[in-house]
Amino acid sequence: MAPIAVGSVIPDGTLAYLDDDNKPQTVSIHSLAAAKKVIIFGVPGAFTPTCSLKHVPGFIERAEELKGKGVDEIICISVNDPFVMNSWAKTFPENKHVKFLADGAAKYTNALGLELDLSDKGLGVRSKRFALLVEDLKVKVANVESGGEFTISSAEEIIKAL
Amino acid sequence: MASAMVKGGGSRLIKSVSAALGTRFYAKVATGTDIVSAAPNVSLQKARTWDEGIASKFSTTPLKDIFKDKKVVIFGLPGAYTGVCSNKHVPPYKENIDKFKAKGIDSVICVAVNDPYTMNAWAEKLQAKEAIDFYGDFDGSFHKSLDLVTDLSGALLGTRSERWSAYVVDGKIKALNVEEAPSDVKVSGADTILGQI
Numbered sequence: 001m002a003p004i005a006v007g008s009v010i011p012d013g014t015l016a017y018l019d020d021d022n023k024p025q026t027v028s029i030h031s032l033a034a035a036k037k038v039i040i041f042g043v044p045g046a047f048t049p050t051c052s053l054k055h056v057p058g059f060i061e062r063a064e065e066l067k068g069k070g071v072d073e074i075i076c077i078s079v080n081d082p083f084v085m086n087s088w089a090k091t092f093p094e095n096k097h098v099k100f101l102a103d104g105a106a107k108y109t110n111a112l113g114l115e116l117d118l119s120d121k122g123l124g125v126r127s128k129r130f131a132l133l134v135e136d137l138k139v140k141v142a143n144v145e146s147g148g149e150f151t152i153s154s155a156e157e158i159i160k161a162l
Numbered sequence: 163m164a165s166a167m168v169k170g171g172g173s174r175l176i177k178s179v180s181a182a183l184g185t186r187f188y189a190k191v192a193t194g195t196d197i198v199s200a201a202p203n204v205s206l207q208k209a210r211t212w213d214e215g216i217a218s219k220f221s222t223t224p225l226k227d228i229f230k231d232k233k234v235v236i237f238g239l240p241g242a243y244t245g246v247c248s249n250k251h252v253p254p255y256k257e258n259i260d261k262f263k264a265k266g267i268d269s270v271i272c273v274a275v276n277d278p279y280t281m282n283a284w285a286e287k288l289q290a291k292e293a294i295d296f297y298g299d300f301d302g303s304f305h306k307s308l309d310l311v312t313d314l315s316g317a318l319l320g321t322r323s324e325r326w327s328a329y330v331v332d333g334k335i336k337a338l339n340v341e342e343a344p345s346d347v348k349v350s351g352a353d354t355i356l357g358q359i
Binding site (some may be wrong): 016024026045046047048049080081082083084086087088102104105119120121122123124158 | 207211212213215220222242243244245276277278279280282283284287298300302317318319320337
């Protein structure tokens with residue numbers, strides 16, 4: 001799949017999470033994003049350092065600011081199962097707004113054209129690092145790293161577009 | 163012929179028959195199997211931090227390095243950070259490590275179809291890294307080779323390991339226990355295998 005680009009409509013897809021009873025549930029991306037302003041950012045892997053120490057914290061820290069600028073949802077996705085995502089999310093107790101959603105089989109990541117093969121690192125097929133600003137399902141900003149590096153996909157960068 | 167029946171709709175019948183017989187004759191491994199020969203060219207990834215990964219150039223551990231000339235107790239489970247695995251399966255292995263060592267076991271190994279960084283973070287959360295060696299089978303190649311995989315898509319986990327345990331001496335399986343239901347810890351627990359060593 002060609003990588004998602006500015007002007008495209010984001011594909012629909014199903015992501016997973018654990019509810020308050022720790023039961024696995026699914027949610028459709030369109031149900032979260034239709035008629036809303038959302039940020040979707042993708043990370044290569046839960047429990048890996050750039051994701052945990054730089055990418056996610058940036059969005060957590062600036063979440064209020066993003067909400068103040070009209071962002072309805074801030075969604076973090078990764079190719080991990082919902083149990084791992086849930087446990088990883090709990091390592092950020094200060095988080096109030098970022099939703100951690102699991103794309104366990106990389107279906108949504110593939111639909112976005114943002115897959116990244118990290119098999120040689122023992123991770124398998126994962127997501128590139130990216131951040132999208134999506135308004136009523138249309139991509140307004142697509143900041144996609146070529147791999148796992150952390151430059152344009154930060155919260156800082158995407159705030160400039162708001 | 164048995165495997166041909168298993169592949170079709172007869173698989174559920176076979177499962178209940180084998181449950182009645184107490185056998186799992188459609189699994190590729192059994193007592194007496196050489197685990198290294200059953201999974202040639204397969205490696206596992208030792209649980210590690212990313213920095214440790216970089217330092218070791220993301221090296222993997224071939225099975226023969228784990229099993230050759232060693233007495234190993236190994237147990238596999240469906241998923242790091244899941245309930246039964248975390249609360250019921252791992253802790254008794256950790257708590258009984260002295261008993262395993264007293265019986266001459268060189269290492270107790272826990273393996274799952276997870277990446278090694280997730281396994282590492284989970285092992286640290288369980289405070290079990292000192293007692294147990296955790297390994298990731300990130301692409302499931304180890305479990306697929308041994309036919310110890312199960313479809314847990316219903317729990318949104320995808321293809322994972324069965325819940326199982328084995329006592330392996332110099333690569334040869336001396337005892338093998340596989341749960342009928344991955345949510346149970348009946349035959350794959352530490353107490354059972356301690357009695358089999």
